[in-house]
Structures are given as C-alpha cells and as structure tokens.
Amino acid sequence: MILDSKVPEGPLAEKWTNHKFNLKLVNPANKRKYNIIVVGTGLAGSSAAASLAELGYNVKTFCYQDSARRAHSIAAQGGINASKNYPNDGDSVYRLFYDTIKGGDYRSREANTYRLAEVSSNIIDQCVAQGVPFAREYGGLLDNRSFGGAQVSRTFYARGQTGQQLLLGAYSALNRQIKKGTVQSYTRHEMLDLVTIDGQARGIITRDLVTGAIESHAAHAVILCTGGYGNVFFLSTNAMGCNVTAAWRAHKRGAFFANPCYTQIHPTCIPVTGDHQSKLTLMSESLRNDGRVWVPKTVEMAQRLRKGEIKVADIREEDRDYYLERKYPSFGNLVPRDVASRNAKEMVDEGRGVGKSGVAVYLDFKDAIARLGEDAVRAKYGNLFDMYMQITDENPYKQPMRIYPAVHYTMGGLWVDYNLMTTVPGLYALGECNFSDHGANRLGASALMQGLADGYFVIPYTVGDYLAKLGFGPVDANHPNFEKTRSEVESKVNTLLGLKGKQTVDDIHKKLGHIMWEYCGMARSAEGLTKAKGLIQELRKEFWADVTVLGENEELNQSLEKAGRVADFIELAELMVDDAFNRRESCGGHFRVESQTEEGEAKRDDEEFSFVSAWQYHENAPEELHKEELKFENVVLTQRSYK
Template sequence: MSLNANIPQGPLAEKWTKHKFNLKLVNPANKRKYDIIVVGTGLAGASAAATLAELGYNVKAFCFQDSPRRAHSIAAQGGINAAKNYQNDGDSVYRLFYDTIKGGDYRAREANVYRLAEVSVNIIDQCVAQGVPFAREYGGLLDNRSFGGAQVSRTFYARGQTGQQLLLGAYSALNRQIHKGKVKMYTRHEMLDVVKIDGHARGIVTRNLINGEIDTHAGHAVLLCTGGYSNVFYLSTNAIGSNVTAAWRAHKRGAYFANPCYTQIHPTCIPVTGDHQSKLTLMSESLRNDGRVWAPKTVEIAEKLRKKEITAAEVAEDDRDYFLERKYPAFGNLVPRDVASRNAKEMVDEGKGVGGSGFAVFLDFADAIKRMGEDTVRAKYGNLFDMYIQITDENPYKQPMRIYPAVHYTMGGLWVDYNLSTNVPGLYALGECNFSDHGANRLGASALMQGLADGYFVIPYTLGDYLATIGPKPVDKNHPAFAETKQDVINYVNKLLALKGTKTVNEYHRDLGHIMWEYCGMARTEEGLTKAKQLIKDLKADFWRNAIVTGENEEINNALERAGRVADFIELGELMVTDALMRRESCGGHFRLESQTEEGEALRDDENFAFAAAWEFKGENIEEELHKEELIFENVKLAQRNYK
C-alpha cells in the first residue's frame, strides 16, 4: 500500500489556506450529533478537546492521571516558538519553517512544517487571551529569548515553566467545556485498545484505574494525543507514567508507526546515581553558554575521581580535556544537542567518565565565576544551580557540575497525513504522539508549539472534513466489534495477571532500558543493533515466562498497569531497533557510526533515505512491514549540517 500524505497542491505558502477552503464543513446544527473521543489531555489533547467542544461536538476526554492538568506537557521548561517577529530581528513564517526543516535534518514534510510555522503566531494570541502569564518587558509587551538552532529571538516563555502555564491555559479552556457539559472528562482511565468497524476507528476500550472496570466508548472519531515514548529507555526525562500503550495498541490495530528510531537525547541532565534511579532531570541547555565541558585526560585520573581520592578542583589544568572546545573550535561548548551528547558518551566509553557511577562528565563554571563573579552567575543560573544542589547535594559554585545526556523527546510516532489522520480512517494522532513535524531532530521550544498547533488550529478543520464525509449517523454501540475488542482486552489483562514469576516488571523495564541505551541510544551500529534485536526478543520471551504481577484487576493495581506498559515498550523497542537497522544513514537524533563525515558529523544519505519509514504491524512475532513516504523538498535545498 502506498502512503498518501494528502498534501494539498499549490505553492507552499498557500497550501494551508487553500486546503482549509477545500475541506468540507459540518453544519452547526449537525455538530452536536457527533461524538469525538480524545485520549490524553496534554497540550494537544486538552486544546483539541476544548476547541472541538467549543465548535459544538460532544467530546469524551480521557487521561490516566488524576487530573487533566498533570499531563507531562506540564514539565516543559524553556519556551514556545512563534514567528511573531516582535523583536524586529528578521523573523518570519518562512524563517521558522526553514529553521525547523533544517534542524530536523531534512527528514520532515515541508507542507506540515510550513503550516506549523504559519499557525504558531495564532497560538501566542490564543494563550495570552486565556490569561497565560508570559514574561513581559517593562513596556508591558511580550518578551522573547533566543534558543538553539535559530538566529532570531522568537521564543516566548514563562520563567522556567512555560509548559505548565500553557497546559493550564488549555486546561482552563477544557474546564469551561466540562462545566458546560460539552466535554465529559474521564480521569484515571487508561486506553487499552481501539475499536474498529469496517476499517474505521469507532471507539476505544478503557480500564478504570480505580476499580479495574473495562469499558467501551463509541465515537465518530478517535484522537490520540498520548505523547511520546522516551520511557522505552527506562530512564528519561519523561514522567514515570508516560507510556506508549495507546499508540502501540492503535499500531497493533493497523495504524502505521513512523520513524520510531528518531529519539532526541539532551546533553545537560543530572547523571544517574545508582540502580534505584527512577528518572532523570533535565537542566536547561543555556548552562552551556557559560559552563565548560571537560573530562580527565587519562583513565587513571578518572579512576581516582570516581573513587573520590581526589576532587575535580585538584585536577591540574593540563590534565583536563575540554573535548568540545578541542574538537569544535568554532562552536565549542555550544554545539547542537546530539553532538554534545555523543561526545560525552565517547568520553565515558573510553573510561574517562566521572562521578560515583562513571557515567558523567564535568560542566565547569569556575572560569565563568572568575570572569563574571559569583553573583552574576547566580543571577543567570541560580534556579538551575539550586535544582542541582537539591538533587545531588553538591555545590556547583565550588565544584563542577556533573552532567550526562538523557533521552527526553521522541520525534517518531504514529504516521499521519497532512490532516493528522493515521492510515486508519477516523483515527487521528496529535502532538508528540504523531511523527509529523520535527523530522529527525526537534529544535528547542518547538514541542509546545506543535502540540498546540495540532489541537487548536489544525484538527478542528481537518476533522470536520472526515466527519462531514461519514455523516452524523450514531455509532452503533451494539456492533459486535465493541464486545470483541473488549474481550480481547480482558483476555490480555488476565494473561498479565497470570504472571506469577520471580522478576518484577520494573526490572524488565530497567533491562530493556539498558539494552536500548547501549545499542539504540546516541550511537548505533549494525552489529550492536542486530545484537539488541535478539536481546529484546529474549527479554520479551522471558517477560511472559517469568514476570511477576501482583493483585487483581478489580482494584487500583499499579503492578498491572506497569506490566501492560512495559510489555508494549518491549515490543516497541524491537521495532525501534528494526527501524534503526533499516536506516543506514545518520540524521539528527539517529546516528549510525557507519555513516559519518570525516569530522565525525552525521552523514545523511538523501538518495536512499529521504523518506519517512512507516511500519505496519503484521502479527505477533512477525517482522513488521516497511512503507515509505518519500519526502519531496521543493522549497529548501538539502545541505550537510556543519558546526565546526
């Protein structure tokens, strides 16, 4: 089956406008005859649910948290991009489009990215009108900061918690619709399957996390806004609950999963302290503006540091290797995320890692403090330093910080066309859950933009077209597909509950994380990936033999929830490895050691791999089938990234 992305014809800048005109509309009186299911209440989900309800549709929204406000969008720190050009510094929709395509290493769809840049300006207006307290200048107008991968200041921010403020804005819009009765909110509900009738998505199966009740919900369309899958690595900056289950179950019901191997690894996270660690904490990239990254020159010194025989301050200047400055004299410590991360891993692999575990390099502020004074450093980075002290109990004013890369975003996801529809009619994917706009690498402050663009300004138009096509006839909840899918879920849950082995689900998750990080992390090789594939297969087999799941279904059962999610992560892990093996090039967050320039940069192979890889599930333990969506670049010229 060839993939049709339904990209509208015409010049790039007119595509969305023309497309909006060509889309069918649903008559206002008919809107109330449609039921829409929205799974997930992060930026994409909450904004979509609220906006669709405002239009008049009946919306059922689901989240696994105790409140829609807690979705993990809330944790985004930095900001949100928009081509407002308020700073008069030469920004434009086209420039934002261009930066995003380039930042994504030319692996995103031009038309989608252009639309994203186009609606970015509306997002800021919308959020301000909702009362989102963005940072302001003394004159009362909005402030902007600059962010990686751009030469203009176009990032709007709300101190270090832009994500929470934007989510609270969308949540307030959602609350208004709940109050009006247009949205029915189901909290502590987890989606476990998609119900398909005649090839169209017509509902979902959920489990009530309080009492275990497994239920079906019918709708004319299902919107998955369930976020990314970084937790496949066990340790990531994602929330503990973030999972791939909704997207994965949809995948197993026929939705293609695109570019699963594209993961973004953030260089400045607080390193792991031990096996007990449950999550990694990200610190803003801005630290690299003034901090110098280094590792000891020799393994011996590193060894002494690990054993705490000497302190970092005691390492002589000559014994330090400022490896980023050494290798990349032009950009120095400010090389892009992927480059900085990979180099830190190299140091650790050579045995030069520091900290108790050896999985860290130093980020040193001694020079900055000498240059600017401690007070200036405190004013600039105080909150980050506090966070670091809180977690590590070490004082970065006195000794260098220890940092290590961590996974924090996944560019891959369910394949969607220009209308955000998956290949299953009636099933849509929004936000990080889909694969669409960031290509092989996402720029800072673009995730929030995409989630809200999809929810506020794209889906309300494109969904109407589909709904108008199928007509407002109610979905028949008595259709056998509902009972059958529900029974499938019950069987699956029972299968999990029957696991009475000797190893906790958490341990399997940790094992999976080790495999993924080692072989499908920052640097990937044919050999490693091949090995990983077998390791994951073995892990999966062992899981279904030897895992332990306590308790029953009819209660709050964390072990059961985790088991289902980890089982899905294991399957996804295998697909990620398959995808990474297939893509014999390096691009953005996907770095194949076999494909690099002489300077060690990611080397793309545009001739053979300028496509989005969409994988089709063919059945348990059967290799998935690859479908290619060729990426056609009519407006930008493909070029090699260079940061020397």
C-alpha cells in the first residue's frame, strides 16, 4: 500500500487556502443528516465536537472521565504558541513553522506543520472570544512569554494553568451545543472497538463504565481525539486513566500507527521518590525561563551531597556546573526538551546527580529571586512552587528544586493524511492521538496549539469533504458488523474477567514500565531493544496467564478497566520497540546510542531515515512497515544546533 499524504500542490503558504477551496462542501441543510462520533473530550475533541455541531452535524462525544472538562489537556501548564508577533520581536507564521519543524528534528510533514503555524493566530482570537482569561499587560493587551526551542516570545498563557483555561473554553463551546441538542455527551464511557463496514469507519463499541453495558454507536465518521500513550511507561506525567486503547483497537481495525517510538521525555518533572509512586508531576517548562539548571562539578562533591554531608548552600558558585549554559551558550537553559532531558540523564549517569536517590538535577531560582525579587517570582510561578512544596516538602524559594525528566508526550500516533484521516476511510485522528505535526520532538506550548488547530480549524473543513462524497444514506446500525464487533468486545471483557492469577494488573503494568524506561526511554540501543522485545513478549504471556481481574462487568470496575488498557499497552510496547529498533538514527526524542556525534549529540541520518514509519497490523503476523517519504521543499535540513 502506498501512503498518500494528500498534501496539496502549490507553494507552502498557499497550500491550505487552496486546499480549503478545493474541498467539497456539505450543504447547510444536509449537515444534520450526518452523524459524527468524537471520542475524547480534551482540547482536540471538545473543540472538534463543538465546531462540527455549530456547523449543523449531529455529534456524539465520549469520554471515560465523569465530565468532558476533566480530559488531561486540563493539566497543561505553560502556554500555547501563536505567531501573532505582538511583542514585535520578529515572529511570523514562517518562523513558527520553521522552529516547529526544526524542533521536531525534521521528521514531520512540512505542509501539516505550516498549516499549524498558519492557524495558530486564529486559535488565540477564538479563545479570547470565548472568555479565556489569558495573562495581560497593564495596558490591557495580551502578554507573551518565551519557551524552549524559540528565540521569540510567542507563548500566550494563563498563569500556570493554560491547558485548563483553554479546555474550559472548548468545554463551554461544547456545553452550548449540548444544550442546543446538537451534541449528545456520553461520559464515563470507554471506546473499546471500531466498527468498519466495507473498510470504512461506521461506528464504535463502547462500555458504559458505570453499568457495564456494551453499546454500539453508528456514525458517518469517527474522530479519535484520545491523546497519547505515555502511560505505557507506567510512570508518566499523563493522567492515571490516559490510555492507548481507542487508538490501538482502531490500529487493529486497519489504521496505521506512525512513529510509535517518538516519545517525549520532559526535562522538568519532580523526581521519583519510591515504588509506591503512581505518577510523575510536571513542573512547567516555563520555569527554565528563570531557573538555572546545575549539578556539582565533581562526582565526589555530588556523593557527599547525597549522603547529606554537605548542603546545597555549601557548594560554592565556582563548584557548580551550569551544564546547559556551558554546552549551549546561545539557548542555555532554554534548549529543546529532548536536549535538556538527555543532558540531565548524562549528568546522573556520570554520578553527578543530586537528591537522596542521585537521580535528579537542580533547577535553581536563586539568581532570579535576587534579580527580580521573591514577589515577582511568586507572581510568575507561585502555583508551581506551591505544588512542588506540597509534593516534596521543600521550599524552592529557599533551596533549588530537584528535577528529573519524565515521560510526558508521545509524538507518534495514528498515521493521518493532510485531512487528518487515518488509513481507514471515515476515521480521523486529532491532537496527540495522531502523529502529524511535531516530528520526532515537540516544542513546548505546541501541544495545545495542535489540539485546538485540529479541532477548531482543520477538521470542520476536511470532514465535510469526506461526507459530501459519501451520499446521504443513514448508516445501517443493524449491519451485522455492529453485532459482530460488539460480541467480540463482550467476549474480550469476559476473557479478562476470567483471569484469576496471582498478580495484579498494576504489577504487570509496573514491569512493563520498567522495561520501557530502561530500554526504550531516553537512550536506546539495538542490543537493549532486542532484549526488551523478548521481555515484553514474556510479559504478555505472563499477563494472560497470571494476572487477576476482579469483580463483574455490571459495575464500576477499575480492575477490569485497567486490565483492558494494560493488555493494549503491552501490544503497543512491542511495536514501539520494533519501531525504535528499526530507526537506527537519533532524532528528537528518539536517541540511538549508536548514532551520535563526537560530542555526544544526537545524529540524524537523513539519507536513510527521512521518512515516517507507518505500521500496519496483521492478525497473526508481524506488523508491516510502510514508509512515507518526507519531502522538504522549503527548509534546509541541518543538524540541529542550539549552541
């Protein structure tokens, strides 16, 4: 199968405009004849559902949380990029595009990334109109701050809760449509399978998490906005419920999975304290605007520090190694996330890590507090400092924060074309769920931008094109495929409930997490990945042989929910390892130890690997790799340098 990205012809800057004109339209009066399912109600899902319902389509939304407003987009802290150039510092659509594609280490599609930059300004307009209270200057105009990987200030923010405010904006738009009756909202519902008829997506099977009812929902198009799969690592900054199930089941029904090995490890998270840890907490990247990252210059000093023989304050200025500033003088502490993370790991591996465990580096605000005053620092980062204090019982105003990288975002996801349609006609993937815009590494404040760009400004155009060509007939909800898929789901649920082994689902999940973090985390090698593959295959057997799933289907059953999700994570993990093995270059978040420069920086191989890996699922056969060549007509590929 040849992957057709459907990127339109013409100059980069005119592609989207021309494409919109060429897309077929559905007559306003006919829109209500079409049903659309949106799975997931984060930024992409809520914005898509609301926008489509405003156009007149009948929309159903599904989320596993008890309210659409709780989707994990809500936890995004730092901000959202847009090329408004309000600060007059030289920003433009092209610069945002360029920074994003460079930040992604030239592994994303030019046209998609350009479109993202192009609609970014509209997002800010839209959100402000909805009443999102962005930070403002005293003059009443919007404030901006800078973020990693950029040398302009283009990030709009609402204190440290930008994701929350944007999601509540989209949620309010969604609520307006629910009241109008154009959106039907299903909360505490989990999508467990995709129904296809003649190879086209025609509905989904869900489980009502409260009653256990397995239900079929038919529609002309299905839009997955189900986020990323970072929880495959068990410990991540994702919410506890974040999972790959919807995307994975769609993958098994024919949707290609692209670049699964591209995972982003966020450099500024609160370090792990023990085995009981259930999740990791992110400290916004914006902290790197004012915080300075360092470790002691010598291993010996770090050791004494860990043992408690000396205190942070005892380490003199000249004995501190501000390694990011030293190695990357022009970007300093604001290097992209992958670079910052890898360097932290390097310091810890050298034995210069800090904290009791030694698996952390310092993020120090001493100079910022001296320069700006404690109040100014509090105004900017107060809520983050409070959170840090709450979790660690340490006061970051008085002593440096301890941070360490943690899994945060997955750039990989379902393969989509320029219209955001997967390889299954009628099935779309938006936001983190797809692979499209961030290449091998995502820049800070770009996830919110992508989720909302896809939902507000892309899908409303592109889905119409598909529907217009479809004709007006209703979807046959009585088609045997619905019953067939439903009973498959039911039997899977029953199989899970029949598992009465000795280990809990979390036991297996933690083991999976260890394997992934160890061998498919910040540094990957052919040897490690081979080992990981074997371990995952064993773990998969262990899961089906020895896990225990309690309770019944007809109740709120966390044990059952988790079991289904972990079973899918195990399958995904194997594909991630395959993909990582296959990509013998280092790019962005994917660092192969075999491929590095003399200075130990990631080394890309554009000759061989300038492609998107799109994996096709086969029943009882290995996944098949399809390559979508990446053509760069507008940017010159260079080895990324933040020095």
